[in-house]
Amino acid sequence: MLLAVSVQCVCAEQASVQGTRVWTDPEKTRLVFETSSAITHRIFPLDEPDRLVIDLDDxxxxxxxxxxxxxDPVLVGLRGGVRGGSHLRIVLDLKQPVRAKSFALSPNERYGHRLIIDLTPKDGSSVRRVALPSFPNSGVRNGGGRPGRGPAVIVAIDAGHGGEDPGAIGTAGTLEKDVTLAIARELAKLIDREPGLDALMIRDGDYYVGLRERIAIAREGRADLFVSIHADAFSNAKAKGSSVYTLSYGGASSEAAKWLASRENSADLIGGVDLSTNDDLLATVLMDMTQNATIEHSTEAATMVLANLGRLGAVHRGDVQRGGFAVLKAPDVPSILVETAFISNPEEEKRLRDRGHQRELAEAILAGVLGYFRKYPPHGMLVDASPQGGGGGGGAREYVIGPGDTLSGIAKQHSVSISALRARNGLNDDMIRVGQVLAIPEDS
Ligand SMILES: [Zn+2]
Structure with a gap:
């Protein structure tokens, strides 16, 4: 709900501000005032020095x-005082002029009335992309990757919840948002260590990112896989184990309709497939094909991640689960959601807080991700289909490097010597990268 700057309310009683929080994310600084009832407010800027005044009536x-x-990029501090007997004035001291947007939120199961004020630099300097690693020239598929490295396979890692949204809360007070971020950071570290793989953190701090926004960040970052990390909760404290979800087909088809409705979103879907055609039927078919392929890939990735989590400990359900999660609805990025464990189970809550266990979870997820990429090397390239040692036929054989591949492994697989492989491809050393195509020489 978006309210105008000045909001009248018919509250006879005086409202009280019961809590104030500040969240800094790469795009904005968010102030949250928790109030006992809906509150009338006015906002105006002052300069020299830059300030923002928030008046709360009664x-x-x-x-x-x-x-x-x-x-914090914009905020120096907050100070406040009583004004005219029954009004509050809160002054924000600023580092630079800001654009301020305010809106009220009605009570929900977690919070009472809230007044939200979002601040962004007026000069637009804090665009999200600045905070993202690895994408100096985003928009060009193979133009990403860290400087000095080849084109990378991008794994978007989405730490569930954040900021105002704590997620589930364990009996010992553990917040899901903290656990998911810790595991996400471990996973990012492991992924960045893999040759040819780059991690893209959807959020890397304690702030909230909208669900659609999470998908948008992944797509902007040209992610090859989207992994959302969560911790489960259930009324029965005995429930335990990991689960892995993909989007349900039903969720996908209703989503297809939605994407098609907003054609500005559709045009750049899937390289080469322009969905901005006027032929709705064709567009629908293309969209369905895309989404079904995405779900198939998602299922494959989910299966491999679940298998590896199973090696680590209990799984809640042995099969990949399907759900209508909004965050999994990118039509063209295979997406999985990992419920690492039950934060509502005291035993698992304790393990979720443990650094060593967080790392083990990250390692299990990584193993699944690597297995998936080995089966489906990204960048739309096809792996040589001829059986190893089959050779013959005289046709040129090619091999697309997947994560975890080594030159010696490839040589062995194709029954050729490493030196022959190097010579045929003009390699000076054993450095290879994911996505690179090697010509496989005839048996020597
Ligand atoms: Zn969650």
Whole structure:
């Protein structure tokens, strides 16, 4: 719900501010005022020095104003005082002029009334992409990768929840958003260590990113796989184990309709397939094909991740589960959602907090991801289909490097010597990268 800058409310009683929080994310700084009831507010800027004034009518302060992180791009600090007897004035000291947007949120199961104020630099300097690693020239599929490295396979890692949204809460007070971020960071570390693989963190801090926004970041980053990390909760504290989800076909087809409805989103879907055609039937068929292929790939990735999690500990359900999760709805990026364990199970909650266990979970997910890429090398290239040692036929044989491949392994697989393989491809050393195509020489 979006409200105008000045909002009238018919509250006779004085409202009180019961809590204030500040969240800094790469795009904006978000202030959240928790209030006892809906509140009337006005916002206006002052300059020299830059400030933003927030006037809250008929309100009292019943909490302390929070300290602001030194690294916040726009905010220096908050101060407040009573004005005219029964009004509150909160002044934000700023590092630079800002654009401010405010809106009220009605109570939900977690929170009461909230007034949200989002601040972004007026000069637009803090665009999200600045905070993302690895994409100096995003938009060109093989133009990414870290400097000095070849084209990389991108794994988007989505730490569930964040900021205002804590996710599930364990009996010992563990917040799902903290656990998911810790595991996501471990996974990113492992992925960045793999030759040819790059991690793209959907969020890398304690702030909330909208579900559609998460998909958008993954697609902008040209992700080859999207892995959303969560921790389960259930009323029965005994429920335990990992589960892995993909999008259900039903969720996919209703989503197809939605994407088609907004053609500006459709045009760049899947390289070469222009969905902005006027032929709705054709567009629908293309979209369905794309999504069905995506779900097949997702299922493959999910199966491999689940198998590896099973080696680590209990699985909640032995099969890949399907659900209508919004965050899995990218039509063209294979996407899986991993419920690492039950945070509502005290035993598993304890393990989820453990650094060593977080790392083991990340390793299991990585093993599944590598297995998936070995089966489906990205970049749309086809792996040589001829059986190893089959040779013959005189046709040129090619091999597309997948994650985890080594030159010696490829040589062995194709019954050729490493030196012959090097010579045929003009390689000076054993360095290879994912996506690279090697010509396989005839048996020597
Ligand atoms: Zn969750």
């Amino acid at each position: 309100a009292t302060m019943q909490s302390n104003l929070p300290k602001v992180d030194l690294g």
